[in-house]
Amino acid sequence: MAVAQADNRRxxxxxxxxxxxxFGFGFALVPFYQKFCQVSGINDLIKPAEVKNTQVDQARTVTVQFDANIRSELPWSFTPEKTQLAVHPGQLVQVVYDVESRSDRAIVGQAVPSYGPSRAADYFNKLECFCFKQQTFQPGEKRRMPVVFVIDPKLPADVHTITLSYSFFEVEGTAKPAPGQS
Structure with missing residues (x-):
């Protein structure tokens, strides 16, 4: 019996x-993934752009459409204040998205941008965006979140409309109880 107990302990x-x-391997994957993305240039759509002083092209107008989506299990409402806007390339523009948590617990979310047409992403420079970091919403919290951007005047002439679409996802493993709950 002592042998069996020793084997069980071993x-x-x-x-x-x-x-x-x-657990250690899983924990180490996050910084490894971030470093890999930084070195390879992958997934750098969620960091501020470096925009040099550009001239506004008053002779050209691009229609920018704004779209907002959430994962079905995320109990938030998420809408752009305006659904579209006429913008001159080189013009500094600010738009606002409204977000409201309909949850009874704090939730951490991350917005991921996408562009249509996809080649427009190279010319759509965000200077400020809620998508740059995770957002924590308390139960019932409402927030107006700005996006400040400039469209590079080098945008190909055949692109007349750009769709900026955000999808909000809950960041898994970050669920927190509402204040006052344990």
Whole structure:
């Protein structure tokens, strides 16, 4: 019986080492992924653009359409204040998105942008955006969140409309109880 208990303790020890190792590996993947994206240039759509002083092209107008989406299980409402806007390339523009949490708990979300046509992403320079970081909303919280952008005057002449679409996702593993709850 003592041999069986020793074997069980040894097996339990090995399982504990494996579990700790798996947790450490999973924990290390986040900074590794971020560094990989930084070095390779992948997923850099969620950082501020560096825009040099540009001239506004008054002779040209581009229609920018604004779209907002949320994952079905995310209990928020998310809408752009305006659905479209006429913009001159080189013009500094600010638009606002309204977000409201309909949850009874705090939720952390992350907005991910996409562009239509996709080649417009190279010319759509965001200087300020709620998509640059995770957003924590308390139960019932409402917030107006700005996006400040400039469309590069080098945008190809055949692009007359750009759609900026955001999708909000809950950041998994960050659920927090509402204030006053445990």
């Amino acid at each position: 097996l339990l020890g090995k399982l504990l080492v494996i579990a700790v190792g798996m």
